[in-house]
Amino acid sequence: xxxxxxxxGTELLMGELTDTNSSWIASRLPALGIELxxxxxxxxxxARLTEAFKRGMERSDIIFTTGGLGPTxxxxxxxxxxxxxxxxxxxxxxxxxxxxxxxxxxxxxMPQHNIKQANLIPSARFVPNPNGTxxxxxxxxxxxxxxxxxxxxxxxxxxxxxxxxxxxxELIEDEVTITRNIKTFGMSEGAVDxxxxxxxxVENPYLGIYSKADGxxxxxxxxxxxxxxxxxxxxxxxxxxxxxxxxxxWGYDDDTPAQAAGQSLLENGLTVAVIEMCTGGAxxxxxTDIPDSLTxxxxxxxAYDGTALSAGGVPAEVMEKHGVVxxxxxxxxxxxxxxxxxxxxxxxxxxxPGPGEFEGKPLGLAYITVTDGKKTREMEMRLPPRRVTxxxxxxxxxxxxxxxxxxxxx
Numbered sequence: 001x002x003x004x005x006x007x008x009g010t011e012l013l014m015g016e017l018t019d020t021n022s023s024w025i026a027s028r029l030p031a032l033g034i035e036l037x038x039x040x041x042x043x044x045x046x047a048r049l050t051e052a053f054k055r056g057m058e059r060s061d062i063i064f065t066t067g068g069l070g071p072t073x074x075x076x077x078x079x080x081x082x083x084x085x086x087x088x089x090x091x092x093x094x095x096x097x098x099x100x101x102x103x104x105x106x107x108x109x110m111p112q113h114n115i116k117q118a119n120l121i122p123s124a125r126f127v128p129n130p131n132g133t134x135x136x137x138x139x140x141x142x143x144x145x146x147x148x149x150x151x152x153x154x155x156x157x158x159x160x161x162x163x164x165x166x167x168x169x170e171l172i173e174d175e176v177t178i179t180r181n182i183k184t185f186g187m188s189e190g191a192v193d194x195x196x197x198x199x200x201x202v203e204n205p206y207l208g209i210y211s212k213a214d215g216x217x218x219x220x221x222x223x224x225x226x227x228x229x230x231x232x233x234x235x236x237x238x239x240x241x242x243x244x245x246x247x248x249x250w251g252y253d254d255d256t257p258a259q260a261a262g263q264s265l266l267e268n269g270l271t272v273a274v275i276e277m278c279t280g281g282a283x284x285x286x287x288t289d290i291p292d293s294l295t296x297x298x299x300x301x302x303a304y305d306g307t308a309l310s311a312g313g314v315p316a317e318v319m320e321k322h323g324v325v326x327x328x329x330x331x332x333x334x335x336x337x338x339x340x341x342x343x344x345x346x347x348x349x350x351x352x353p354g355p356g357e358f359e360g361k362p363l364g365l366a367y368i369t370v371t372d373g374k375k376t377r378e379m380e381m382r383l384p385p386r387r388v389t390x391x392x393x394x395x396x397x398x399x400x401x402x403x404x405x406x407x408x409x410x
Contacts, residue, residue, distance in 0.1 A: 001061040001172060003029060004038035006052060008068035008077055009151060012041045021066040021149070021156050028160070030177035030221060032168050034062065044068065049080035057084070057144045062168075067151035069134035071114040077148055078137065082121045085141055089119035095126065099133055127163055131155045138167075177223045178230035182241055183255060184248040185215030185400050192216045195244050205233045213389075214257050214396040215250070250400045257399035258286040264406040265296040265345075272402065273341035274300040275312055275333045276395075277324065278351035278366060283395040298341040304353075309333065313340050323359045325350050327367045327378055334369040334376070345372050347402055349394050354387050364390060368398045370405045377401045 005026060007019040022039050029036050037060065042052050049068075056063045068077030082089050095118035096110075103110040117134055120126065127136030127147070132155045137148040147164055149156045184192060189211045193200070196218065199207040205222035220237050224230035242249065251260045265272060276283045284300035287293050301312045306324045310316050313336035314329065322328040330348045338346025351366025352358040363385040370377045379401060383389055 001034050002059070003034045003036050003062040003064065004040070004056055004060045005036065006056070006063060006065045007039070007041045008044070008049065008065055009041075010043040010045075010074070012067070013043050017151075019066075021151065021153060024153070024157065025064055025066070025160065028165065030179055032165070033172045033175040033177050033223070034168070044074040044076055046076050046080055046083065049076055050083040053080055053084035053146065057141070057146075061144060063144070063146045065146065065148045066156055069117065069136065069148060069150045071111065071117055071133065075116075078116070078119055078121075081124070081137065081139055081146055081148070082119075085121060085123055085139070087121040087123060089121050091115060091118050092120050092126075093118075095120075095135060102133060127159055129155055129159055131158055136164075138164075175223055175225060176227050176230055177221060178227055178234060179222075179253075180220045180234050180238055181253045182218045182220070182238065182245075182249060183212075183215055183251040184218070184245055185250050185397065186248045187216065187245070189216050192218070192245065192248075196241055199237055199240070205237055207237060213392045214400070215248075250403060256286075257396045257403070258290050261399040261403040261406070262287070262290045262292060262296065264403045264410075266292060268406055268410050270344040270406060271296050271298050272345045272347060273298040273337045273343035274347040274349075274398075275303065275309075275314075275337040276300070276349045277303045277305075277309060277333070278353040279349055279391050279394050280304075280353070282391045283347070283349060283398055286395050286399060298343040301337060301340075312336060323361070325352055325359055325361050325365060325367065327369070327380060330367040330369040331371070331376065331378065334371045335373070338371060338373060345370060345402065345405065347398050349398050351381070351390060351394060353390055354385065366390065366394050368394065368401055370398070370401045372405065372409060375405060375409055377405045 005022045007022050011017045012019050019041055026036050042049055065077055068075045099114050100110045114133055123141050124137045124139035127138055129135045134150040136159055139146040149159055193209055205220050208219045210217045218241055220234045222230040222233035274283050281302045287297050303309045303312055306319045314332050318332045319329050330350050333348030334346040348369045352361050352363050354363045364383040366381040368379040383393055
């Protein structure tokens, strides 16, 4: 089945928001056997939206939309589908009642503008939204399907996983696509490409290589009549990749560095504390994004100069001799924060965050240390001189090194 995704909202065209929903939905279509052919962003204009739906129904079997389901005048997704279908929306009283109960539970009356969210055309049915006021639509006409989801990712993802995906799985029976994403860190894209080059260029299973902030990803994609047959096709490729790159593999599929490190800490009953200079709290934020982090995260310190590091217990003589940005200082930071928070492991990052040089050292230079008091992992990083890159890649690398040390000592 051919599909397209429409991200709807002028705020997306203006760059005020980033359309993360389209990429998230796109990543879930292959396993359903749905071939994505187009992704577009369309502003809040009724004529353009109506035209887009008419064009989409000519070239696609399924259209997925995100956004434009709110209560304001510029939320026009429903109106555009009604115009494209030539149907008149009618308010559904049971949905009005649900909305009134939703607002009453939050201590206030329903604004009258929210009534438009209860509109429905004859060719559509509602997709309930348990986390917000905007129910989705599932509309069908002449064998074509339009599935509308709200813009907020928390609402969008929940509705997809609980309602949309199971219904799509029942519709699509001719072919399924299974993917396996293998994530590595520590080798360049070219080096990884060379090691597994024999698997590239094969149509089924297909192997793709992607450079990401958390390393080089290898995605194996197999198509077959059922999931079991597709999985059988993936296994030999995955085994070969693991045999050749095993020491560099840190995660799979939807794993993040924070999830992988956290899982290792949980499984081994260990705790961690961190101290960071150059990442502005990004490492602590990544760790605490994981719900179980309360179990293993003891605390963290964010510092931006030697005085703050000294206050955190880092010996001044180490920084005076080697500099704030040095492997020696990172080592002292990791051990001091480990002891200060009485944690099993300490993680430290220090570097040059910009805008220019620091201590005569270039922007993008960073050092990482992970220690358990007996064993230590060290790393020097030389990154592109961009603050956003530093704040993204240094925490990822630190978390990967944390996981590696835990796995080495288990």
